[in-house]
Amino acid sequence: MLRTSTLWPALLLTLSAHSAFAQSTPSQAPPKLEKLEEVTEDPITVTSKQGPETKITERRDNTGKVVEATVKSGPSTYTVRPNHPAGTALPGDAMGGANRGPQWTVMEFDLGKKKKKTAEDEGAAETTTPPPAAK
Template identity: 45%
Template sequence: MNKSLSSVIAVIFSAQLAIPALAQTPAKAEVPPPPKMEKLEEGPTEKSLSVGKPEQKNKVVEKKNNAGKVTEVEVKSGKSSYTLKADPQAGNAQPGTVQGQGNRAAQWKLLEFGGKKEVKEAPEPLPVLPPAPVKAAPASAVAK
């Protein structure tokens, strides 16, 4: 009886699982027809497209000494360029200490920062009036 009871429970359990699955399927309803497909204009062919290599905006040139240590870095960014130089260690100073400070400010090349400036036209000079004529002083004022 144990086997028959367990088989009956298994059938009831599987039926209960199947009922919600059947409830979720919609009844056969009329499905609207798919939308009409329109033919799109053809674009340019792959041969007519040209993809060039993008220009580098930043250029970095490193100069090293014979030991392979970077001594100078030149950076060109857009229209401006600057140079960064390594600070040599003084004596036996350890990096990170005040004497072993390895940072130096960037050195900008003169008259190159920001590129060329546009020259504006000078405004017209204002008209200058001629000086007023000098009146001769009366003879009586000179004698006094």
């Protein structure tokens, strides 16, 4: 008996809320609108920002498989090589290993190039040479 007596007030409250919601209808009058000031401004010009140019160079073997891909995007350069698992392991096996990450090119030095001489370097070289020894 106690159980049904606690359900009745909840049921009545739910029904009364539903009937009150169903009886309210929106007003047929249009909403009141405010007039905005018209402002003349300079037209807006949208230009797309040109991103860094990406250059991809692929190197293939005799069978046509990609052995290496070098990507140059802006100032950064990296090389991607496929993952060749050892032995008979297949990709995804315990011995197959995970994906091979890219190899970033950090610094490059050109040691084979000769430095071009400028007029300042030639003048400095002449003034820093010691005078010939006196006999």
